[in-house]
Each structure stands twice: as C-alpha cells, then as structure tokens.
Amino acid sequence: MRTLRPQYPLHLLCRVLEVSRSGYYAWRNRRPSKRAQENARLEVAIQAAHVRTRQTYEGLFLRGPDGEPVPVQYMEALYLGSAELIRQRISEITDDISSLLVIGHSPGIPNLASDLAWASAPQEADRIGCWFPTAAYTEFTIDVGWSALADSDEGAHLAHVQRPKHAV
Secondary structure (H helix, E strand, C coil): CCCCCCCCCHHHHHHHHCCCHHHHHHHHHCCCCHHHHHHHHHHHHHHHHHHHHHHHHHHHCCECCCCCECCCCCCHHHCCCCHHHHHHHHHCCCCCCCCCCCCCCCCHHHHHHHHHHHCCCHHHHHHHHHCCCCCCEEEEEECCCHHHHHCCCCCEEEEEEECCHHHC
C-alpha cells in the first residue's frame, strides 16, 4: 500500500486490498517488530562494511607498471563469502592475470588463507586459522594456473603474513 498510496485514493486501496482504513492507519503508525529492527541494524552494518571494504582498497593507491590505477572488480558475493566461494572465484581468473588482490572479511578470507598456506607452511596455517585480525593480510606465490586452485592447495606457497601491530 505504501508504494501505491501516492497514485490511488486510500478508500480505493482499502477496498481492493480488503483492509479497513483504521487497520491501514494502525499498520502505518505501528513500530517495526523486534525482528524488523534487528534486520535494519544488520543491513546498516553490512552497508557500512561494504563502504569500509571499498575504502580499504582505495586507500592502497595501487598502480600498475604503467602508473595507471589497478583495475578493480567488486563482487558482492565475496563480501561474506565462504572460503570455498572465494576459492571458486579465484579459480575463474584467467591465466593472463599475474597478480590478484582479494579483499574480504572473516571467516572466508582467514579460512582460505589458512587452507592455501597448509601445503607450504602448516604451522603458520594453523596460526592464520586461529588468529587473523582485522587488517591482516597474507601474500602467496602461485606456481600453477588460477584454475588449479579450485580443488587443490598445491602450487600456493605462503610468502608473507602481516598482522597489524596493535593486534600482535
């Protein structure tokens, strides 16, 4: 009714939708349910995190060899994606791409980093799985095609883990 109200008179909407006028006004003035309020807070938190992710990338000022900004592709699915989903997206990268930066959130990113590190650095893989604070990152060298990472950790070698100093 809310979207149709500007176009049609209230008495017509109430008759067609079989709603009393008093019922319409009670509904319109009713406070949102506890569940609706929780959903609204979650939506705000998710939107804020999306903005933070973009700000994280933009703050890196990444440039390619030609000095141009590195192209970016935002994928909503990666935001809270599982390690498996992120791995699948990485495996879809064409092999003409030699470097890849994935920015995401927990638990997907730390789980994927731990999985990829397991073959080359099992002890560090355990640490990553247990302790990967906000703003931490991992760097890997990959000596296989991206598609090989779809179902294997072989070919991924942990090069570096960086955790923020305040989290050490």
